Structure formats: structure tokens, C-alpha cells
Amino acid sequence: MDVQTWTYLIVGITFTLYIGIAIWSRAGSTSEFYVAGGHVSPLANGMATAADWMSAASFISMAGLISFMGYDGAVYLMGWTGGYVLLALLLAPYLRKFGKFTVPDFVGDRYYSNTARTVAVFCAIFVSFTYVSGQMRGVGVVFSRFLEVNVNTGMLIGMIIVFFYAVLGGMKGITYTQVAQYCVLIFAFMMPAIFISMLMTGNVIPQFGFGGTTADGVYLLDKLDGLHEELGFAAYTTPKKSLIDIYFITAALMVGTAGLPHVIVRFFTVPKVKDARISAGYALIFIAILYTTAPAVAAFARTNLINTVSNKQYSSMPEWFGKWEETGLIAFDDKNGDGLINYVGDPDKNELTIDRDIMVLANPEIAQLPNWVIALVAAGGLAAALSTAAGLLLVISTSVAHDLIKKQINPNISEKGELKAARISAGVAVIIAGIFGIYPPGFVAQVVAFAFGLAASSFFPIIIMGIFSKRINKEGAIAGMIVGLFFTSFYIIYFKFLFPEQNVEENWWFGISPEGIGTLGMIFNFIVSGVVSHFTPEPPKEVQEMVESIRYPR
Amino acid sequence: MPDQSHEAYWRTNLKYLAILLSIWFLSSYVLGIILVEQLNAIRIGGFKLGFWFAQQGSIYVFVILIFVYVRLMNKLDRKYDVDEK
Structure with missing residues (x-):
């Protein structure tokens, strides 16, 4: 069977599975819609969290990004x-232990203020929308490349699927589809990785093949460093960015991860405190399987690519080369007219440009793997994108239905009315996300830095302080959030949108790039909240008692 | 429940957090970033050590840390009788 038939078959089967799960797990109450009734087992929640977290970017782009x-x-x-x-x-x-439905819920209750709640709702919605538009685009891209349908048609199909299980099932439907999607995506990621590891290093386990030797007895990474040196690229295994920037970016991504509402809310779905702890452990194991494989895939793909194209006749390139050239993801410009592909570090002499997304998508073809493996990658990419999109859409819908409507605009709304509002806002969110995907604002890549920066500089510090300090009050929290938010947004907007030409290391504060600035925003948030709280009255007694109570599981 | 035992529970919890987060910091920021060039002089198999910590080792340490934390806390919960029944 050819690749296309395999792809239709495998994608068709997985989509049927998702729809089946959606019908089986319809939500009947707001509690089921928001947090799956709090009945999800820690293992299932671990898998769902992993799928929720690993997006189209993790699946499609990350290994390629690392390989460059x-x-x-x-x-x-x-x-x-x-x-x-x-x-x-x-x-x-x-x-x-706090045991409510959303992150803004915690912020609003802990800081006894609807202003704090509203700021939190705004952040949650902003972060989620920026993220979700990238996912919808990912769905469209996978569809168009593997099934040769139009990007927008692909996205429409994706929207209908998500609409179906997010609107019907809420968190309950999303959780169990995410479990299925995790299985699909991890299988799809690991199969080609294992094949390629075997082909290149003779080792079945990519993590070991990564440090293994190639057919000629040289260590893979030494060979790669050698190739890079020969062609004038910086060595593969040593840092290129300044260490201070690496430090700040890593920190911003870490605290951003811990502050992303669609990840946090997954821990509201397990029955007990104990389950929340262990399920974070399961989630990280499931994530680590992909995250320790990705750098190995990156090194394999990089070596393979250089060996296949460097200094070879353009006319003798394999079939996949022409196919990806058509999509514009590979471009060859024979500057010196010798018919050979000069792939070198010097931009004036380099004749080949490669889009990083190719590394995962075309990897199976480059390594000449069977057709069904190539089809599997398409299904995996879709699973990764859909699972993340659904999680984000749920955050948007709960923020609107619960934190805005129920908690502020119309507290007397009935259970049934609230559920209906949640469903309608989920539906509207799907449509807005789809529009973002069809008419992508040209800055999707830049807004990712934004999402993490805002999560790092707003949510993370105030949640941490809300738990570990009884003294932080609403004045401190609001001031801290606003300072963190404005500082980080201003820095990112300045360098990414207003003056992108100035976005070079000499102009950065302390050498910190916009990607890493969330860390500094977080530090400012901590300092401002602490100082302002010190000079304003302490929180009411019942709030301090609440803080006390969430510290003990029982 | 007497407040004193609660306080002791919380202090032990904070101590655990301090120790575990120090290891978290050490494996990623210190070994994977600050000392990467120095550690790259050391090799294990085909890996330079600093590179290995940055792209593999730190992640394994993270996983282990969470499971150690879970064990410690489950014991602590039982000791101070604050575990969920």
C-alpha cells in the first residue's frame, strides 16, 4: 500500500477512536465538564497531562530545532x-487540596479579590489563545502534507473533531481522548526513532544509540562534531548562545511550564492530594520518553542529512528531496553552478536551506522506513496537536463560564445554565482558534515566547507565594502581577514587534533575550509582591486559615 | 489536631523541598549549563559529560526527584497522621 492509503487508514482509525470516546464520556454536570468530576486515576491523568503538554511543537518541531x-x-x-x-x-x-475548578479560582479566593481574579482570567485566556492558534495551524499543516488536502480544509476537519469532543465531553471527554492520543503520539514518535537508531548505530534504544558508534566505529557525536567543523558550522556539542541567556531561557521555560493553566488544571481532576503528587511523576515519565528520544533523533537526522546531501550531485538526490522541495521546505540555489550541493556554515557560499520541521516529518523518508511508519507520523502529529488544543480550549471555556459568568456577572446562574455557558464558550473558542489558524497572525512563533513569559511572570509567583506565605495580601499580589506582566510584555513587544532589528545581544538587558525575560519578570513579581504586602495590612483571618488548610492533605 | 504537630509537618516538608530543589538546580543549571564546558572534557562512552547532562541526564534526575518526593511525603503524611483516609 502507498503512503497516502496508509495515512487515510491510520488517521481514520484514530479519529474514529476519539469520537467513540467522546460519545462514551459525555459530561453531565459542571464538575464533570471542568474537572472530570475529580475521578481520574493518577496514571490516566499522567498520560493525559503528557498529551496535553506535548503539542504540535514538541512532536513536529522540537527534534528539528535541536538538530539545528x-x-x-x-x-x-x-x-x-x-x-x-x-x-x-x-x-x-x-x-x-484547594479543590476548586480553575487557576483564576485560586487566585481570586486566595487574594480575596475579583480584580486579581480578572487579571488571572485575562492571562489565562491570552496564554491559551496564543498557544491554541499554533496547534490548529499544526493540524492543517499535517493534513496538507500527508493527505494532500488544502491546509484550511485540514484545519476545518480538525476543528470539527475537537468541537465534538471538547463541547460534548468537557474535561471528562478530553481526558480520555488525551489518554488515547498519548498512546498514538508516543508510538508514532518512537517507531521511526527506534528504526533510525538501529540503522545508524545498531542500538535499539535511541538514548543509547545517541552515545553509540556508527558503522565505521566512530562515536556518532564525534562524527557529527567533525562534520560540523569540516563544513564550517559551530560544533554540535558545545554552547553557541551565551551561558547567561541559556540560563534565563531555561528558567523562563521551566517556571512558565509550571504556570501554564492548562497543565495546572489537570491536577484538579484526580481524587486526592496523594494522587496529584504521583500523577505529576507519571506525567514526567511519559514526557521524558519523548524528550530523551528527541535529542537522539536530532543527532541522527542531522548526521543523516549531511551525509545524504553534502557535496552530492543535485541531480542524484533521492525522491523525498524533490517532494519536500515542492512544499518549499527545502530550497537549493546552485550559486557556483557546479551542480553539487554546497551545504556549509558560511551564508555566502551555502546553497541549501532546510526548514526545521522537515527533520521529524521527513526523517522516516530520509531513512527509507516502511510506508506505514511514515503514515504513523502523520497520525502522531495530529494527536499531539489536537490533544493540546483541546486542553487549551477547555481553559478558555471554564475561564469564561466559571470565573467570569458564575463568579462575577451572574452568581445566581443555575448548574444547567453554567454548563450550557461552558459549552457555548468552548464552541466559540474553537471557532476563534480556527480563524486564527486560517488567517495566522504573522507572529505565531513570537507569541510562544509571550505565552511562557506571561505564565512565568504572572501565575507562577503569585501561586507559589499564595501557598508558601500567609503574609502576601491582595495589594501585593495585584501589584506583583501587574509589574511582572507589564515588564515582560513591554520587553517582548519592544524587541519582537516594535524594533525587531534591535533584537541583538548588545541591546539586551544583562544579555537576556526576549525568550528568557520572563525569568526576570518573575523575580520582579516576587520582589514587588513582598515589599507591597509588607507595607499593607495582612490578609483576613479566614484567608490565612485557608492557606493553612491547603498545606495538609487532610 | 494540635497545631504543634502541624508545624513540625510543614517544617519537614520545607526541608525536603529545599534538599530536592537543590538537586534539581544542581543537575540542570550547574552541571548542564554553568559547568558545561569544563564537564565536556570528561567523557562517558560517546557522550561529553556536560552535553549529556544538558540533553539527557538532567531529565532522568527530574523523574527520580519526583518519585523520591512522593515516597517521602507519603511517609510524612502517615507519620503526622494527615494522610487522606
Whole structure:
């Protein structure tokens, strides 16, 4: 069977599965819609969290990104896993004990203020929308490349699927589809990785093949460093960015991860405090399987690519080369007219440009893997994008239905009315996200820095202080959030949108790039909240008692 | 429940957090970033050590840390009788 038939078959089966689960797990109450009734087992929640967390970017782009960044790619690897330690140790168990539905819920109650709640709602919605538009785009891209349908048609199909299970099932439907999606995506990621590891290093386990030797007896990484040196690229295994920037970016991604509302809210769905702790552990294991494989895939793909194209006749390139050239993701410009592909570090002499997304999507073809493996990658990419999109859409819908309507605009709304409002806002959110995907604002890549920066500089510090300090009051929290938020937004907007030409290391504060500035925003938030709280009255007694109570599981 | 035992429970919890987060910091920020160039002089198999910590080792440490924390806290909950029944 050819790739296309396989892809239709595998994608068709997985979509049927998702719809089946959606019908089976319809939500009947707001509690089921918001937090799956709090009945999810820690293991299932671990899997769902992993799928929720690993987006189209993790699945499609990350390995490619690392293969072009070398050592520097570690910012993503450490940043997007290390946050789970913070989540497990500092946030999840206490927020579970608090036991409400959303992150703005905690902020509003702990800081006894609807202003704080509203700021939190705004952040949650902003962060979620920026993130979700990228996912919808990912769905469209996978559809268009593998099934040769129009990007927008692909996205429409994706929207209908998400609409179906997010609107019908709420958190309950999302949780169980995410469990299925995790299985699909991890299988799809690991199969080609294992094949390629075997082909290149003879080792079945990619993590070991990564440090293994190639057919000629040389260590893979030494060979890669050698190739890089020969072609004039910076060495693969040593840092290129300044260490201070690597430090700040890693930190911003870690605390951003721990502050992202769609991840935090998953820990409201397990029955007990104990379950919240262990399920963060399960989640990290499931994530680590992909995250320790990705850098290995990056190194394999990089070596393979250089060996296949460097200094070879353009006319003798394999079939996949032409196919990806058509999509514009590979471009060859024979500057010296010798018919050979000059792939070198010097931009004036380099003749080949490669989009990083190709590394995962085309990897199976480059390594000449069977057709069904190639089809599997398409299904995996879709699973990764849909699962994350659904989690984010749920945050948007609960923020609107619960934190805005129920808690502020119309507290007398009936249970049934609230559920209806949640469903309608989920539906509207799907449509807005789809529009963002069809007409992508040209800055999707830049807004990712934004999402993490805002989560790091707003949510993370006030939640941590809300748990570990009884003294932080509403004045301090609001001031801290606003300072963190404005400082981080201003820095990112200045360098990313207003004056992108100035976005170079010499102009950065302390050498910190916009990607890492959330860390500094977080520090400012901590300082401002502490100082302002010190000079204003302490929180009411019942709030202090609440803080006391969330510290103990019973 | 007497307040004193609660306070002792919380202090032990904070102590655990301090120790575990120090290891978290050490494995990623110190070994994976600050000392990467120095550690790259040391090799294990095909890996330079600093590179390995940055792209593999730190992640394994993170996983272990969470499971150690879970064990410690489950014991502590039982000791101070604050575990969920």
C-alpha cells in the first residue's frame, strides 16, 4: 500500500477512536465538564497531562530545532521537563487540596479579590489563545502534507473533531481522548526513532544509540562534531548562545511550564492530594520518553542529512528531496553552478536551506522506513496537536463560564445554565482558534515566547507565594502581577514587534533575550509582591486559615 | 489536631523541598549549563559529560526527584497522621 492509503487508514482509525470516546464520556454536570468530576486515576491523568503538554511543537518541531541548535537545544529539553519538578513539589498537591475548578479560582479566593481574579482570567485566556492558534495551524499543516488536502480544509476537519469532543465531553471527554492520543503520539514518535537508531548505530534504544558508534566505529557525536567543523558550522556539542541567556531561557521555560493553566488544571481532576503528587511523576515519565528520544533523533537526522546531501550531485538526490522541495521546505540555489550541493556554515557560499520541521516529518523518508511508519507520523502529529488544543480550549471555556459568568456577572446562574455557558464558550473558542489558524497572525512563533513569559511572570509567583506565605495580601499580589506582566510584555513587544532589528545581544538587558525575560519578570513579581504586602495590612483571618488548610492533605 | 504537630509537618516538608530543589538546580543549571564546558572534557562512552547532562541526564534526575518526593511525603503524611483516609 502507498503512503497516502496508509495515512487515510491510520488517521481514520484514530479519529474514529476519539469520537467513540467522546460519545462514551459525555459530561453531565459542571464538575464533570471542568474537572472530570475529580475521578481520574493518577496514571490516566499522567498520560493525559503528557498529551496535553506535548503539542504540535514538541512532536513536529522540537527534534528539528535541536538538530539545528546542537547543545543550545537543551534549553527546551530541560526547560520543558524541569518545570514538572516545580509543579509536583510546589504547586500540584496544594492546588488539589484547594479543590476548586480553575487557576483564576485560586487566585481570586486566595487574594480575596475579583480584580486579581480578572487579571488571572485575562492571562489565562491570552496564554491559551496564543498557544491554541499554533496547534490548529499544526493540524492543517499535517493534513496538507500527508493527505494532500488544502491546509484550511485540514484545519476545518480538525476543528470539527475537537468541537465534538471538547463541547460534548468537557474535561471528562478530553481526558480520555488525551489518554488515547498519548498512546498514538508516543508510538508514532518512537517507531521511526527506534528504526533510525538501529540503522545508524545498531542500538535499539535511541538514548543509547545517541552515545553509540556508527558503522565505521566512530562515536556518532564525534562524527557529527567533525562534520560540523569540516563544513564550517559551530560544533554540535558545545554552547553557541551565551551561558547567561541559556540560563534565563531555561528558567523562563521551566517556571512558565509550571504556570501554564492548562497543565495546572489537570491536577484538579484526580481524587486526592496523594494522587496529584504521583500523577505529576507519571506525567514526567511519559514526557521524558519523548524528550530523551528527541535529542537522539536530532543527532541522527542531522548526521543523516549531511551525509545524504553534502557535496552530492543535485541531480542524484533521492525522491523525498524533490517532494519536500515542492512544499518549499527545502530550497537549493546552485550559486557556483557546479551542480553539487554546497551545504556549509558560511551564508555566502551555502546553497541549501532546510526548514526545521522537515527533520521529524521527513526523517522516516530520509531513512527509507516502511510506508506505514511514515503514515504513523502523520497520525502522531495530529494527536499531539489536537490533544493540546483541546486542553487549551477547555481553559478558555471554564475561564469564561466559571470565573467570569458564575463568579462575577451572574452568581445566581443555575448548574444547567453554567454548563450550557461552558459549552457555548468552548464552541466559540474553537471557532476563534480556527480563524486564527486560517488567517495566522504573522507572529505565531513570537507569541510562544509571550505565552511562557506571561505564565512565568504572572501565575507562577503569585501561586507559589499564595501557598508558601500567609503574609502576601491582595495589594501585593495585584501589584506583583501587574509589574511582572507589564515588564515582560513591554520587553517582548519592544524587541519582537516594535524594533525587531534591535533584537541583538548588545541591546539586551544583562544579555537576556526576549525568550528568557520572563525569568526576570518573575523575580520582579516576587520582589514587588513582598515589599507591597509588607507595607499593607495582612490578609483576613479566614484567608490565612485557608492557606493553612491547603498545606495538609487532610 | 494540635497545631504543634502541624508545624513540625510543614517544617519537614520545607526541608525536603529545599534538599530536592537543590538537586534539581544542581543537575540542570550547574552541571548542564554553568559547568558545561569544563564537564565536556570528561567523557562517558560517546557522550561529553556536560552535553549529556544538558540533553539527557538532567531529565532522568527530574523523574527520580519526583518519585523520591512522593515516597517521602507519603511517609510524612502517615507519620503526622494527615494522610487522606
